Amino acid sequence: MSKRETGRYESTSAGGEQVRAFVPHALPPAGPPIVIEGELAERVRAAEQALVRLELAGEMVPSLDWFIYAFVRKEAVLSSQIEGTQATLMDLLNYEAESDAPPPNADVEEVCNYLDALTFAREQLADPSGLPLSMRLLNETHRLLLRGVRGENKQPGEVRRSQNWIGGSRPGNAAYVPPPPNALPEVLSAFERYIHAEDSLPPVVRAGLLHVQFETIHPYLDGNGRIGRLLVTLLLEHWRLLTRPLLYLSLFFKRHRQEYYRRLNAVRVDGDWEAWLDFFLDGVATIADEAVATSRDLFTLVTADRQRVIHHTGVNLLAVQLFERLPSRPIVTAPWVVEALSTTKPTAGRAIEALEAAGVLVETTGKKRDRVYAYQAYLDRLRAGTELGDEG
Ligand SMILES: Nc1ncnc2c1ncn2[C@@H]1O[C@H](COP(=O)(O)OP(=O)(O)OP(=O)(O)O)[C@@H](O)[C@H]1O
Numbered sequence: 001m002s003k004r005e006t007g008r009y010e011s012t013s014a015g016g017e018q019v020r021a022f023v024p025h026a027l028p029p030a031g032p033p034i035v036i037e038g039e040l041a042e043r044v045r046a047a048e049q050a051l052v053r054l055e056l057a058g059e060m061v062p063s064l065d066w067f068i069y070a071f072v073r074k075e076a077v078l079s080s081q082i083e084g085t086q087a088t089l090m091d092l093l094n095y096e097a098e099s100d101a102p103p104p105n106a107d108v109e110e111v112c113n114y115l116d117a118l119t120f121a122r123e124q125l126a127d128p129s130g131l132p133l134s135m136r137l138l139n140e141t142h143r144l145l146l147r148g149v150r151g152e153n154k155q156p157g158e159v160r161r162s163q164n165w166i167g168g169s170r171p172g173n174a175a176y177v178p179p180p181p182n183a184l185p186e187v188l189s190a191f192e193r194y195i196h197a198e199d200s201l202p203p204v205v206r207a208g209l210l211h212v213q214f215e216t217i218h219p220y221l222d223g224n225g226r227i228g229r230l231l232v233t234l235l236l237e238h239w240r241l242l243t244r245p246l247l248y249l250s251l252f253f254k255r256h257r258q259e260y261y262r263r264l265n266a267v268r269v270d271g272d273w274e275a276w277l278d279f280f281l282d283g284v285a286t287i288a289d290e291a292v293a294t295s296r297d298l299f300t301l302v303t304a305d306r307q308r309v310i311h312h313t314g315v316n317l318l319a320v321q322l323f324e325r326l327p328s329r330p331i332v333t334a335p336w337v338v339e340a341l342s343t344t345k346p347t348a349g350r351a352i353e354a355l356e357a358a359g360v361l362v363e364t365t366g367k368k369r370d371r372v373y374a375y376q377a378y379l380d381r382l383r384a385g386t387e388l389g390d391e392g
Protein backbone atom coordinates (compact mmCIF):
# COMPACT_ATOMS: atom_id res chain seq x y z
CA MET A 1 0.00 0.00 0.00
CA SER A 2 1.37 3.34 -1.03
CA LYS A 3 1.62 5.97 1.69
CA ARG A 4 1.25 8.90 -0.67
CA GLU A 5 1.82 9.82 -4.28
CA THR A 6 5.15 11.58 -4.76
CA GLY A 7 5.03 12.23 -8.49
CA ARG A 8 3.53 11.37 -11.87
CA TYR A 9 4.72 9.23 -14.76
CA GLU A 10 5.31 10.53 -18.26
CA SER A 11 5.80 8.41 -21.30
CA THR A 12 9.04 9.32 -23.05
CA SER A 13 11.38 7.82 -25.58
CA ALA A 14 14.91 6.90 -24.63
CA GLY A 15 17.42 4.85 -26.58
CA GLY A 16 14.70 4.05 -29.13
CA GLU A 17 12.33 2.66 -26.50
CA GLN A 18 9.18 4.01 -24.92
CA VAL A 19 9.59 4.19 -21.14
CA ARG A 20 7.79 5.72 -18.20
CA ALA A 21 9.78 8.57 -16.68
CA PHE A 22 9.01 9.82 -13.19
CA VAL A 23 8.32 13.51 -12.53
CA PRO A 24 8.36 14.24 -8.78
CA HIS A 25 5.83 16.54 -7.15
CA ALA A 26 7.22 19.69 -5.57
CA LEU A 27 8.35 19.55 -1.92
CA PRO A 28 7.23 19.45 0.84
CA PRO A 29 5.52 16.05 0.76
CA ALA A 30 1.74 16.33 0.77
CA GLY A 31 -1.30 14.08 1.01
CA PRO A 32 -0.57 13.42 3.88
CA PRO A 33 2.14 15.88 4.99
CA ILE A 34 5.06 14.71 7.09
CA VAL A 35 4.36 14.91 10.79
CA ILE A 36 7.30 14.99 13.16
CA GLU A 37 6.08 12.95 16.11
CA GLY A 38 6.83 9.74 17.98
CA GLU A 39 9.89 7.85 16.77
CA LEU A 40 10.54 10.29 13.97
CA ALA A 41 10.66 13.16 16.46
CA GLU A 42 13.17 11.13 18.48
CA ARG A 43 15.32 10.62 15.40
CA VAL A 44 15.24 14.32 14.60
CA ARG A 45 16.25 15.20 18.13
CA ALA A 46 19.08 12.65 18.12
CA ALA A 47 20.41 13.96 14.80
CA GLU A 48 20.23 17.58 15.95
CA GLN A 49 21.97 16.78 19.22
CA ALA A 50 24.72 14.88 17.43
CA LEU A 51 25.24 17.89 15.16
CA VAL A 52 25.56 20.14 18.21
CA ARG A 53 28.19 17.77 19.64
CA LEU A 54 30.02 17.86 16.34
CA GLU A 55 29.89 21.63 16.18
CA LEU A 56 31.30 21.81 19.72
CA ALA A 57 34.01 19.25 18.96
CA GLY A 58 35.05 21.58 16.16
CA GLU A 59 35.18 24.54 18.52
CA MET A 60 37.25 22.76 21.16
CA VAL A 61 40.15 22.59 18.79
CA PRO A 62 42.37 25.69 18.95
CA SER A 63 43.27 25.56 15.27
CA LEU A 64 40.57 24.21 12.99
CA ASP A 65 42.61 23.99 9.85
CA TRP A 66 43.95 20.49 10.22
CA PHE A 67 40.67 19.24 11.57
CA ILE A 68 38.74 20.37 8.51
CA TYR A 69 41.60 19.20 6.33
CA ALA A 70 41.15 15.67 7.59
CA PHE A 71 37.40 15.60 7.15
CA VAL A 72 37.29 17.27 3.79
CA ARG A 73 39.86 14.93 2.35
CA LYS A 74 38.18 11.93 3.83
CA GLU A 75 34.87 12.90 2.29
CA ALA A 76 36.58 13.47 -1.03
CA VAL A 77 38.25 10.08 -0.98
CA LEU A 78 35.10 8.28 0.10
CA SER A 79 32.92 10.11 -2.35
CA SER A 80 35.18 9.07 -5.15
CA GLN A 81 35.27 5.48 -3.93
CA ILE A 82 31.51 5.39 -4.25
CA GLU A 83 31.90 6.39 -7.84
CA GLY A 84 34.27 3.44 -8.19
CA THR A 85 37.59 5.23 -8.32
CA GLN A 86 40.50 3.81 -6.42
CA ALA A 87 42.18 6.92 -5.08
CA THR A 88 43.34 6.34 -1.55
CA LEU A 89 44.13 8.88 1.08
CA MET A 90 47.81 8.02 0.62
CA ASP A 91 47.70 8.63 -3.14
CA LEU A 92 46.15 11.98 -2.52
CA LEU A 93 48.50 13.07 0.24
CA ASN A 94 51.52 11.85 -1.68
CA TYR A 95 50.41 13.85 -4.66
CA GLU A 96 49.87 16.94 -2.54
CA ALA A 97 53.38 16.55 -1.13
CA GLU A 98 54.83 16.98 -4.64
CA SER A 99 53.97 20.61 -5.05
CA ASP A 100 53.54 21.34 -8.75
CA ALA A 101 53.27 17.99 -10.47
CA PRO A 102 50.06 17.37 -12.44
CA PRO A 103 47.68 14.82 -10.85
CA PRO A 104 49.24 11.36 -11.41
CA ASN A 105 45.98 9.71 -12.47
CA ALA A 106 42.28 10.28 -13.00
CA ASP A 107 41.43 9.07 -9.49
CA VAL A 108 43.52 11.69 -7.78
CA GLU A 109 42.31 14.31 -10.24
CA GLU A 110 38.74 13.44 -9.32
CA VAL A 111 39.40 13.79 -5.61
CA CYS A 112 41.12 17.14 -6.14
CA ASN A 113 38.14 18.27 -8.19
CA TYR A 114 35.86 17.38 -5.32
CA LEU A 115 37.92 19.51 -2.94
CA ASP A 116 37.95 22.43 -5.36
CA ALA A 117 34.19 22.11 -5.87
CA LEU A 118 33.45 22.11 -2.14
CA THR A 119 35.76 25.06 -1.51
CA PHE A 120 34.23 27.01 -4.37
CA ALA A 121 30.66 26.46 -3.19
CA ARG A 122 31.44 27.39 0.41
CA GLU A 123 33.23 30.55 -0.68
CA GLN A 124 30.32 31.62 -2.84
CA LEU A 125 27.89 31.13 0.02
CA ALA A 126 30.10 32.97 2.49
CA ASP A 127 30.53 35.90 0.11
CA PRO A 128 27.64 38.41 0.25
CA SER A 129 28.05 39.06 -3.46
CA GLY A 130 28.53 35.36 -4.30
CA LEU A 131 25.94 33.00 -5.74
CA PRO A 132 23.09 31.98 -3.44
CA LEU A 133 22.22 28.33 -2.86
CA SER A 134 20.67 27.69 -6.26
CA MET A 135 20.93 25.57 -9.38
CA ARG A 136 23.36 28.11 -10.77
CA LEU A 137 25.63 27.52 -7.80
CA LEU A 138 25.27 23.74 -8.12
CA ASN A 139 25.96 23.93 -11.85
CA GLU A 140 29.17 25.88 -11.31
CA THR A 141 30.15 23.44 -8.58
CA HIS A 142 29.40 20.56 -10.94
CA ARG A 143 31.61 22.17 -13.57
CA LEU A 144 34.57 22.00 -11.20
CA LEU A 145 33.69 18.50 -10.04
CA LEU A 146 33.65 17.02 -13.54
CA ARG A 147 36.59 18.98 -14.91
CA GLY A 148 39.23 16.90 -16.70
CA VAL A 149 39.59 13.35 -17.89
CA ARG A 150 36.52 11.50 -16.70
CA GLY A 151 33.94 14.26 -16.83
CA GLU A 152 34.82 15.79 -20.18
CA ASN A 153 31.99 14.26 -22.18
CA LYS A 154 29.46 14.42 -19.34
CA GLN A 155 28.50 18.08 -19.90
CA PRO A 156 30.20 19.56 -16.82
CA GLY A 157 28.25 22.48 -15.38
CA GLU A 158 25.16 21.81 -17.45
CA VAL A 159 21.78 20.38 -16.74
CA ARG A 160 21.27 17.40 -19.04
CA ARG A 161 19.45 17.77 -22.35
CA SER A 162 18.84 14.07 -22.86
CA GLN A 163 16.96 11.29 -21.13
CA ASN A 164 19.03 9.27 -18.63
CA TRP A 165 18.32 6.16 -16.58
CA ILE A 166 19.69 4.48 -13.45
CA GLY A 167 20.63 0.82 -13.24
CA GLY A 168 20.07 -1.64 -16.06
CA SER A 169 21.76 -1.83 -19.45
CA ARG A 170 19.11 0.16 -21.31
CA PRO A 171 16.14 2.40 -20.43
CA GLY A 172 13.71 -0.50 -20.80
CA ASN A 173 15.20 -2.52 -17.94
CA ALA A 174 16.35 0.42 -15.80
CA ALA A 175 15.78 0.53 -12.04
CA TYR A 176 14.63 4.08 -12.45
CA VAL A 177 14.01 6.58 -15.24
CA PRO A 178 14.30 10.22 -14.03
CA PRO A 179 12.25 13.10 -15.47
CA PRO A 180 12.47 13.78 -19.21
CA PRO A 181 14.66 16.78 -20.11
CA ASN A 182 11.67 18.96 -21.01
CA ALA A 183 10.31 18.56 -17.46
CA LEU A 184 13.58 19.67 -15.82
CA PRO A 185 13.06 23.46 -15.84
CA GLU A 186 9.79 23.02 -13.95
CA VAL A 187 11.02 20.50 -11.35
CA LEU A 188 14.32 22.26 -10.82
CA SER A 189 12.76 25.64 -10.20
CA ALA A 190 10.37 24.02 -7.71
CA PHE A 191 13.41 22.39 -6.11
CA GLU A 192 15.15 25.76 -5.81
CA ARG A 193 12.03 27.41 -4.43
CA TYR A 194 11.79 24.85 -1.64
CA ILE A 195 15.36 25.60 -0.52
CA HIS A 196 14.28 29.17 0.24
CA ALA A 197 10.67 28.57 1.18
CA GLU A 198 9.21 29.01 4.65
CA ASP A 199 8.52 25.59 6.10
CA SER A 200 7.94 24.44 9.64
CA LEU A 201 9.81 21.16 9.12
CA PRO A 202 13.17 21.04 10.95
CA PRO A 203 16.11 22.01 8.69
CA VAL A 204 17.81 18.63 9.08
CA VAL A 205 14.63 17.01 7.76
CA ARG A 206 14.43 19.44 4.89
CA ALA A 207 18.03 18.63 3.97
CA GLY A 208 17.05 14.95 3.83
CA LEU A 209 14.05 15.68 1.62
CA LEU A 210 16.10 17.82 -0.72
CA HIS A 211 18.76 15.15 -1.09
CA VAL A 212 16.19 12.62 -2.30
CA GLN A 213 14.51 15.16 -4.54
CA PHE A 214 17.85 15.96 -6.13
CA GLU A 215 18.70 12.30 -6.75
CA THR A 216 15.22 11.70 -8.11
CA ILE A 217 15.53 14.58 -10.55
CA HIS A 218 19.05 13.44 -11.49
CA PRO A 219 19.72 16.71 -13.33
CA TYR A 220 23.19 15.84 -14.64
CA LEU A 221 24.59 13.16 -16.89
CA ASP A 222 26.98 12.19 -14.09
CA GLY A 223 28.02 13.37 -10.64
CA ASN A 224 24.47 13.49 -9.25
CA GLY A 225 25.41 11.51 -6.14
CA ARG A 226 28.39 13.69 -5.32
CA ILE A 227 26.56 16.97 -5.88
CA GLY A 228 23.57 15.62 -3.93
CA ARG A 229 25.79 14.85 -0.94
CA LEU A 230 27.56 18.18 -1.24
CA LEU A 231 24.12 19.74 -1.21
CA VAL A 232 23.48 18.27 2.26
CA THR A 233 26.77 19.72 3.51
CA LEU A 234 25.92 23.13 2.07
CA LEU A 235 22.38 23.09 3.44
CA LEU A 236 23.55 22.25 6.95
CA GLU A 237 25.91 25.19 6.80
CA HIS A 238 23.33 27.46 5.19
CA TRP A 239 20.82 26.66 7.93
CA ARG A 240 23.53 27.03 10.60
CA LEU A 241 23.37 23.49 11.90
CA LEU A 242 27.11 23.31 11.39
CA THR A 243 29.46 26.16 10.69
CA ARG A 244 32.05 23.97 8.98
CA PRO A 245 31.83 21.01 6.58
CA LEU A 246 32.45 18.40 9.25
CA LEU A 247 29.81 15.86 8.27
CA TYR A 248 30.69 13.35 5.59
CA LEU A 249 27.67 11.18 4.85
CA SER A 250 29.38 9.28 2.04
CA LEU A 251 30.71 6.81 4.57
CA PHE A 252 27.22 5.97 5.77
CA PHE A 253 25.71 5.76 2.30
CA LYS A 254 28.59 3.60 1.20
CA ARG A 255 28.37 1.32 4.21
CA HIS A 256 24.65 0.85 3.63
CA ARG A 257 24.54 1.17 -0.09
CA GLN A 258 21.77 -1.37 -0.73
CA GLU A 259 19.57 0.13 1.92
CA TYR A 260 20.34 3.63 0.66
CA TYR A 261 19.13 2.77 -2.84
CA ARG A 262 16.15 0.86 -1.47
CA ARG A 263 15.01 3.84 0.59
CA LEU A 264 15.40 6.21 -2.35
CA ASN A 265 13.22 3.91 -4.42
CA ALA A 266 10.65 3.57 -1.65
CA VAL A 267 10.07 7.32 -1.64
CA ARG A 268 9.18 7.23 -5.29
CA VAL A 269 7.32 3.93 -5.40
CA ASP A 270 5.62 3.82 -2.00
CA GLY A 271 5.67 7.49 -1.07
CA ASP A 272 7.58 6.41 2.02
CA TRP A 273 9.30 9.60 3.07
CA GLU A 274 9.18 8.52 6.71
CA ALA A 275 11.35 5.44 6.15
CA TRP A 276 13.84 7.54 4.21
CA LEU A 277 13.99 10.12 6.99
CA ASP A 278 14.49 7.39 9.55
CA PHE A 279 17.50 6.15 7.58
CA PHE A 280 18.87 9.59 6.78
CA LEU A 281 18.59 10.94 10.33
CA ASP A 282 20.19 7.81 11.70
CA GLY A 283 23.03 8.44 9.24
CA VAL A 284 23.44 12.05 10.36
CA ALA A 285 23.57 11.05 14.04
CA THR A 286 25.90 8.09 13.48
CA ILE A 287 28.33 9.93 11.26
CA ALA A 288 28.34 13.04 13.45
CA ASP A 289 29.22 10.96 16.49
CA GLU A 290 31.93 9.13 14.59
CA ALA A 291 33.34 12.47 13.51
CA VAL A 292 33.37 13.64 17.12
CA ALA A 293 35.26 10.48 18.10
CA THR A 294 37.75 10.88 15.25
CA SER A 295 38.34 14.51 16.08
CA ARG A 296 39.01 13.66 19.73
CA ASP A 297 41.34 10.91 18.65
CA LEU A 298 43.32 13.15 16.32
CA PHE A 299 43.36 15.93 18.87
CA THR A 300 44.66 13.63 21.61
CA LEU A 301 47.38 12.30 19.34
CA VAL A 302 48.59 15.72 18.27
CA THR A 303 48.56 17.01 21.85
CA ALA A 304 50.58 14.05 23.13
CA ASP A 305 53.05 14.25 20.23
CA ARG A 306 53.47 17.98 20.73
CA GLN A 307 54.53 17.35 24.34
CA ARG A 308 56.95 14.68 23.18
CA VAL A 309 58.44 16.97 20.55
CA ILE A 310 58.86 19.90 22.92
CA HIS A 311 60.61 17.77 25.52
CA HIS A 312 62.82 15.85 23.14
CA THR A 313 66.51 16.78 23.25
CA GLY A 314 67.80 18.40 20.10
CA VAL A 315 64.45 19.85 19.10
CA ASN A 316 64.67 23.50 18.15
CA LEU A 317 62.09 26.13 17.28
CA LEU A 318 62.05 25.23 13.61
CA ALA A 319 61.29 21.60 14.40
CA VAL A 320 58.37 22.71 16.55
CA GLN A 321 57.12 24.94 13.75
CA LEU A 322 57.39 22.04 11.33
CA PHE A 323 55.45 19.85 13.74
CA GLU A 324 52.63 22.39 13.85
CA ARG A 325 52.35 22.18 10.06
CA LEU A 326 52.07 18.39 9.97
CA PRO A 327 48.36 18.00 10.78
CA SER A 328 47.45 19.88 7.62
CA ARG A 329 50.37 18.41 5.67
CA PRO A 330 51.18 14.95 7.02
CA ILE A 331 53.56 14.05 4.20
CA VAL A 332 56.53 16.34 3.61
CA THR A 333 59.76 16.56 1.67
CA ALA A 334 62.89 18.57 2.44
CA PRO A 335 62.34 21.06 -0.42
CA TRP A 336 58.82 21.70 0.85
CA VAL A 337 60.11 22.40 4.38
CA VAL A 338 62.72 24.82 2.98
CA GLU A 339 59.98 26.73 1.21
CA ALA A 340 57.21 26.52 3.81
CA LEU A 341 59.41 27.59 6.72
CA SER A 342 61.57 29.97 4.65
CA THR A 343 64.77 28.36 5.73
CA THR A 344 67.93 26.77 4.37
CA LYS A 345 68.42 23.19 3.29
CA PRO A 346 70.67 22.20 6.21
CA THR A 347 68.30 23.73 8.80
CA ALA A 348 65.29 22.04 7.21
CA GLY A 349 67.20 18.76 7.25
CA ARG A 350 67.93 19.15 10.97
CA ALA A 351 64.27 19.88 11.74
CA ILE A 352 63.18 16.76 9.87
CA GLU A 353 65.83 14.69 11.64
CA ALA A 354 64.73 16.00 15.02
CA LEU A 355 61.12 15.00 14.35
CA GLU A 356 62.32 11.61 13.11
CA ALA A 357 64.29 11.16 16.33
CA ALA A 358 61.25 12.16 18.37
CA GLY A 359 59.32 9.38 16.64
CA VAL A 360 56.91 11.67 14.81
CA LEU A 361 58.14 11.52 11.21
CA VAL A 362 58.96 8.31 9.37
CA GLU A 363 60.86 8.15 6.09
CA THR A 364 58.73 6.20 3.61
CA THR A 365 60.77 5.68 0.42
CA GLY A 366 63.90 3.92 1.73
CA LYS A 367 65.82 5.95 -0.87
CA LYS A 368 68.90 8.08 -0.35
CA ARG A 369 67.58 10.96 -2.46
CA ASP A 370 64.12 12.52 -2.90
CA ARG A 371 63.10 11.26 0.48
CA VAL A 372 59.52 11.56 1.69
CA TYR A 373 58.54 11.79 5.35
CA ALA A 374 55.16 10.94 6.84
CA TYR A 375 53.45 11.69 10.12
CA GLN A 376 52.57 8.02 10.25
CA ALA A 377 50.53 7.77 13.45
CA TYR A 378 48.32 10.61 12.26
CA LEU A 379 47.82 9.04 8.84
CA ASP A 380 46.93 5.73 10.44
CA ARG A 381 44.13 7.39 12.36
CA LEU A 382 42.90 9.29 9.32
CA ARG A 383 42.85 6.12 7.29
CA ALA A 384 41.02 4.13 9.96
CA GLY A 385 38.05 6.42 9.48
CA THR A 386 37.77 5.66 5.78
CA GLU A 387 37.33 1.96 6.25
CA LEU A 388 33.92 0.48 5.80
CA GLY A 389 31.67 -1.44 8.12
CA ASP A 390 30.14 -4.83 7.40
CA GLU A 391 27.26 -4.41 5.02
CA GLY A 392 29.55 -3.65 2.07
N1 LIG B 1 17.05 3.98 -7.61
C1 LIG B 1 17.50 5.23 -7.43
N2 LIG B 1 16.66 6.28 -7.36
C2 LIG B 1 17.12 7.53 -7.20
N3 LIG B 1 18.43 7.83 -7.10
C3 LIG B 1 19.31 6.84 -7.14
C4 LIG B 1 18.90 5.48 -7.30
N4 LIG B 1 20.01 4.71 -7.33
C5 LIG B 1 21.05 5.54 -7.17
N5 LIG B 1 20.65 6.82 -7.07
C6 LIG B 1 21.47 8.00 -6.84
O1 LIG B 1 22.32 8.18 -7.96
C7 LIG B 1 23.65 8.43 -7.52
C8 LIG B 1 24.62 8.04 -8.59
O2 LIG B 1 24.43 8.92 -9.70
P1 LIG B 1 25.67 9.51 -10.53
O3 LIG B 1 26.46 8.38 -11.10
O4 LIG B 1 25.20 10.56 -11.45
O5 LIG B 1 26.48 10.22 -9.34
P2 LIG B 1 28.02 10.11 -9.02
O6 LIG B 1 28.37 11.23 -8.12
O7 LIG B 1 28.79 9.99 -10.30
O8 LIG B 1 28.13 8.71 -8.28
P3 LIG B 1 28.19 8.28 -6.74
O9 LIG B 1 27.02 8.80 -6.01
O10 LIG B 1 28.13 6.78 -6.84
O11 LIG B 1 29.49 8.80 -6.21
C9 LIG B 1 23.73 7.65 -6.21
O12 LIG B 1 24.71 8.17 -5.31
C10 LIG B 1 22.35 7.85 -5.64
O13 LIG B 1 22.29 9.05 -4.89
Ligand SMILES: [Mg+2]
Residues within 6 Å of the ligand: 083, 222, 223, 224
Ligand atom coordinates in the same frame (compact mmCIF):
# COMPACT_ATOMS: atom_id res chain seq x y z
MG1 LIG C 1 28.59 8.38 -11.76
